[in-house]
Amino acid sequence: MKTVILLTILTTSLLCVGGDHLVVGNTANRVVLAEHKRVEYNAIPFIKRVKYFFYSSPDNKVIQGIQALDTLHSKASINITAGGVGHSFVNMRMKSERGKALGYDIGIYVNPQYP
């Protein structure tokens, strides 16, 4: 019975979240936001928009965590194509739904006490 309730809660929250979020590494513990950016691209009819987001740490800090939230709760997707956690840079590829806008809220986390 408990499992059923738990599963229901889990599926419901997953459905509510909707869009494709990406959270990797540590975004909570003893880390600070090194970069916070909201990217938005308008819809183009019949086209899947593909955009890249690049971040490189100006002081060569190692990225501890990355969080990218689909602000439009669409069926967009985002992947890390280079670098990422453990590197001082990251390149991400975003793709919208066909004919839909693209929007991500991206946070890059580093540890201030760490190189």
Ligand SMILES: *[C@@H]1O[C@H](CO)[C@@H](O)[C@H](O)[C@H]1NC(C)=O
């Ligand atoms: C990310 O990777 C998945 C699985 O390989 C793929 O289905 C998706 O289209 C990719 N998205 C982007 C934006 O590259």
